Amino acid sequence: MENVLATQLLELSQLIRKARQQWLRERPDVPIGTVSILKLIDEIGTAADGGCHAKDLAERSGLDPSTVSRAVAAAVGQGLVERRVDNADRRASTLALTPAGRDLLAAASAWFSALIGRALADWPAGDAERVSCDLGRLVAAFSAVLEETHTLEAAR
Amino acid sequence: MENVLATQLLELSQLIRKARQQWLRERPDVPIGTVSILKLIDEIGTAADGGCHAKDLAERSGLDPSTVSRAVAAAVGQGLVERRVDNADRRASTLALTPAGRDLLAAASAWFSALIGRALADWPAGDAERVSCDLGRLVAAFSAVLEETHTLEAAR
DNA sequence: GCGCAAACTTGCCCAACGCGCAATATTGAT
DNA sequence: ATCAATATTGCGCGTTGGGCAAGTTTGCGC
Incomplete structure (x- = not known):
């Protein structure tokens, strides 16, 4: 996946x-x-x-x-x-x-x-909204993990 | 949107x-x-x-x-x-x-x-699959429109 | 066989985007 | 007074990629 x-x-x-x-x-x-x-x-x-x-x-x-x-x-x-x-x-x-x-x-x-x-x-109505919602979740998830990585590095 | x-x-x-x-x-x-x-x-x-x-x-x-x-x-x-x-x-x-x-x-x-x-x-089970499906659609949609733009430019 | 195009390669130079260090100045906090 | 925060600028560099020109070889159609 x-x-x-x-x-x-x-x-x-x-x-x-x-x-x-x-x-x-x-x-x-x-x-x-x-x-x-x-x-x-x-x-x-x-x-x-x-x-x-x-x-x-x-x-x-x-x-x-x-x-x-x-x-x-x-x-x-x-x-x-x-x-x-x-x-x-x-x-x-x-x-x-x-x-x-x-x-x-x-x-x-x-x-x-x-x-x-x-x-x-x-695209059918509503699909863009759904994709946008999913994209927003993906962005948030990545932000969190990359921010965490960045913080770990700053601590080195 | x-x-x-x-x-x-x-x-x-x-x-x-x-x-x-x-x-x-x-x-x-x-x-x-x-x-x-x-x-x-x-x-x-x-x-x-x-x-x-x-x-x-x-x-x-x-x-x-x-x-x-x-x-x-x-x-x-x-x-x-x-x-x-x-x-x-x-x-x-x-x-x-x-x-x-x-x-x-x-x-x-x-x-x-x-x-x-x-x-x-x-993430809950199944969410990654759903997001991936949506991302795939987005990629396909963009590919189509950017390919079309590229083709138009080549024709100039 | 010829002419043209396709497939690719390489040299050269450049563009776009971004980093990081050092130095500096000013301000804020203790 | 001291140290840290905020920002700026100069300088030089790194990474990624474009584009042009030129060249070679091969494939295709006539």
Whole structure:
């Protein structure tokens, strides 16, 4: 069973790579990583009281803090993200999307959603919901085990 | 709905990246791409009459033919894969795993399966099967739409 | 036999994504 | 005052993969 899942996950990762390449061909000005960053800033910023900090971003994305900082700097340079000192903790930066960043995120979301929509076009009603539910469980299960592995390594 | 799925797929791709990095930390001698290549050679070789050709590999993996050729050359150099002229079409190479390649593939499969097993350890019986079934449908749906997109582009 | 295409390989150079270390500055907590 | 947290930036590197060009050999149809 696990072997079947491993194969499916390998296939899925290959498909995701193809989708990303497709995006890149259509939008060479926007690295896919920027889209991920924008999305996470939006989500975290919406959910968290103090807004989105670089540290949150690094944790959520699993990227190295220096990578996150540089990605944010690039997005700031492109006018997609703004950085402000957090008054509650002046060591930290609060990250937020600019209107341009919002527009780009909306466009990217529409692009990926359209792709997914085409894939699921002839699915019976309710199937997408069920698959999404299962995918959510899978994501949660993996998050837990990979987080645990990461924690064990940090303890070394 | 599609937006939820897009988010989940982004999260899943990040988790897959973490798993791959974990593998790389534990097995720096074995690029993850080599594992994928070995796996595909094994699958295609098992399923196809004439064995596995580089062209099959490129199609299945979505990698550029030159990339595939180089990856195969590296695997041959590491004694994991052997290349033979296909007598049915002497332009083509038939790729097959060596015993060492088989061992490595088995080890990698065990590694990833163990990871997945830990993630699903406390799932109720039958749930993994259901999720796998749903994942298979998702993979098939995406394959179809991305293949179609790829075909349209080739026609340009 | 010829011409074209298929199958593949290799050299070369590049792109995209990400890591990690070191150094630095500022702020927060004790 | 000391130490840790938060973040940033420079630098150099690693991993994965693309694409072009050129070349060789073989297969196929005329």
